[in-house]
Amino acid sequence: MIELNSIYATSIPARPEFASPSGNLDCEVAIIGGGFTGMTAALTLAENGHDVVLLEASVIGSGGSGRNGGHVCQGWSNDFHHISRQLPADEAKLVWDAGMGAVDLLRRRVEAHQIDCDLRFGYLHAALNNRQIRDLLAMQTEWQAKGYDNFTVLESPDKLSAHIGTTAYVGALHDAGSGHIQPLKYLDGLARAAGKAGVRIFEHAAVKSLENEHKSAHNDVKNGGLKTHPVKRLLLADGQTVRANFVLLCGNAYLQNVGTAKMTRCLAPVTSSVLATTPLSDNLISHILPQRAAVADCNTALNYYRIDADGRMIFGGRASYTNVNLGNVESDLRQRMTRVFPELADCETAAVWSGKIGITVNRIPHFGTAGDGVYFVQGFSGHGVALSGLSGTILAQHIMGQSRLFNILSKLRHLPFPGGFLRTPALAIGMSWYKMRDYLRL
Numbered sequence: 505m506i507e508l509n510s511i512y513a514t515s516i517p518a519r520p521e522f523a524s525p526s527g528n529l530d531c532e533v534a535i536i537g538g539g540f541t542g543m544t545a546a547l548t549l550a551e552n553g554h555d556v557v558l559l560e561a562s563v564i565g566s567g568g569s570g571r572n573g574g575h576v577c578q579g580w581s582n583d584f585h586h587i588s589r590q591l592p593a594d595e596a597k598l599v600w601d602a603g604m605g606a607v608d609l610l611r612r613r614v615e616a617h618q619i620d621c622d623l624r625f626g627y628l629h630a631a632l633n634n635r636q637i638r639d640l641l642a643m644q645t646e647w648q649a650k651g652y653d654n655f656t657v658l659e660s661p662d663k664l665s666a667h668i669g670t671t672a673y674v675g676a677l678h679d680a681g682s683g684h685i686q687p688l689k690y691l692d693g694l695a696r697a698a699g700k701a702g703v704r705i706f707e708h709a710a711v712k713s714l715e716n717e718h719k720s721a722h723n724d725v726k727n728g729g730l731k732t733h734p735v736k737r738l739l740l741a742d743g744q745t746v747r748a749n750f751v752l753l754c755g756n757a758y759l760q761n762v763g764t765a766k767m768t769r770c771l772a773p774v775t776s777s778v779l780a781t782t783p784l785s786d787n788l789i790s791h792i793l794p795q796r797a798a799v800a801d802c803n804t805a806l807n808y809y810r811i812d813a814d815g816r817m818i819f820g821g822r823a824s825y826t827n828v829n830l831g832n833v834e835s836d837l838r839q840r841m842t843r844v845f846p847e848l849a850d851c852e853t854a855a856v857w858s859g860k861i862g863i864t865v866n867r868i869p870h871f872g873t874a875g876d877g878v879y880f881v882q883g884f885s886g887h888g889v890a891l892s893g894l895s896g897t898i899l900a901q902h903i904m905g906q907s908r909l910f911n912i913l914s915k916l917r918h919l920p921f922p923g924g925f926l927r928t929p930a931l932a933i934g935m936s937w938y939k940m941r942d943y944l945r946l
């Protein structure tokens with residue numbers, strides 16, 4: 505039962521809806537993509553008095569933001585040395601602090617805009633073997649040295665069983681600063697807030713092409729105090745045009761028609777899938793996840809799961825580079841789930857869906873420029889619920905001249921994925937190696 509859409513919309517009585525453009529538009533900033541990145545960039549710009557048009561090819565939340573596992577993870581998406589070794593100490597510190605503020609930024613937005621999205625704190629990084637425990641302890645030591653004190657090590661079976669009822673793990677790191685959320689409710693709340701702040705949001709507004717307009721038309725677009733660039737002309741699938749001083753590409757793994765070859769080469773779309781059960785009994789939940797913490801194991805092709813506000817198990821996993829043969833996704837996810845919690849063997853599946861995660865070679869988000877006044881960020885590497893909101897804010901602050909972070913982050917090197925026309929098989933082989941290593945518990 506593979507669904508195009510996640511189960512999330514079923515628990516939202518009335519989703520916001522937005523018209524498609526009925527004519528040509530002018531604006532200061534055009535944003536391509538109605539996920540967390542685009543919406544937080546739009547909100548930040550509009551809150552600062554700028555004139556923003558947001559264009560979504562389908563409906564808000566049709567990309568990763570409306571179909572993810574809902575895990576709200578602290579920090580950057582890979583070991584920080586991938587960033588710090590490329591930067592002077594003061595810049596590395598700025599980047600560290602920004603990453604560690606991403607969850608708090610999300611929490612503040614939820615509070616400020618009174619977004620009812622089931623945000624809950626408590627997270628387990630679960631280790632399947634001793635190598636993974638050692639890695640978690642090293643992470644704890646590094647983060648603690650930088651001032652992060654939300655971790656508790658759960659090494660004994662007793663300590664572990666207070667949080668999770670399974671024998672699958674040898675230990676875990678509990679993080680009180682990470683948690684989970686109903687992602688579509690959060691995105692809808694951001695969209696409502698952005699609409700209220702004056703963002704003109706359009707659905708069914710696929711951008712087909714992006715080009716610089718002839719210079720003579722330059723002065724027609726209001727610049728609202730932003731530094732002026734050659735005017736960009738975006739052509740939509742239905743024939744309308746949108747003219748803008750700045751363009752933000754916020755399509756991540758779903759980006760189509762626009763962007764540069766370098767963006768494409770440096771991003772691999774990986775399919776991940778999620779299964780939702782029907783609501784479980786309180787008794788069962790108190791046995792398997794008594795604190796209702798979200799959990800991710802430490803494998804490369806990891807399992808990630810949580811109990812949602814309706815008592816469903818939301819179980820994700822099963823990374824695939826080949827993006828084919830989704831037929832056995834449900835049985836595969838059920839197998840993974842019952843290996844952790846055998847008592848879930850009899851529970852019913854309510855829905856299964858898949859989506860594309862954008863990953864980079866070093867698993868660090870890729871910031872950059874795709875033309876004069878055209879900026880992008882992509883590749884949150886499965887860590888985007890909090891990081892995309894930070895990244896959208898960084899893009900917005902950059903064009904407002906309010907932050908150094910974009911310039912610092914866009915200096916980080918991003919290698920292309922290898923393989924040329926053999927890219928997909930090459931990625932699949934690479935992934936198989938990591939899966940094998942996890943399987944053999946090396």
Ligand SMILES: Cc1cc2nc3c(=O)[nH]c(=O)nc-3n(C[C@H](O)[C@H](O)[C@H](O)COP(=O)(O)OP(=O)(O)OC[C@H]3O[C@@H](n4cnc5c(N)ncnc54)[C@H](O)[C@@H]3O)c2cc1C
Pocket residue numbers: 536537538539540541542543559560561562563564565566567568569570571572573574575576577709710711712754755756757758759760761762776777778808820858859860861862884885886887888889890891892
């Ligand atoms: C199955 C799955 C599970 C995940 N689980 C987690 C998790 O638990 N925790 C976590 O932190 N991260 C998770 N992620 C990753 C996270 O969802 C993403 O990093 C994040 O949502 C990216 O947000 P975004 O706004 O950059 O892109 P998206 O939400 O993908 O939005 C991009 C939008 O751009 C639109 N678009 C593209 N091209 C155009 C165009 N030419 N014109 C107009 N619109 C266009 C698309 O239609 C799409 O709606 C998961 C992802 C998936 C797929």
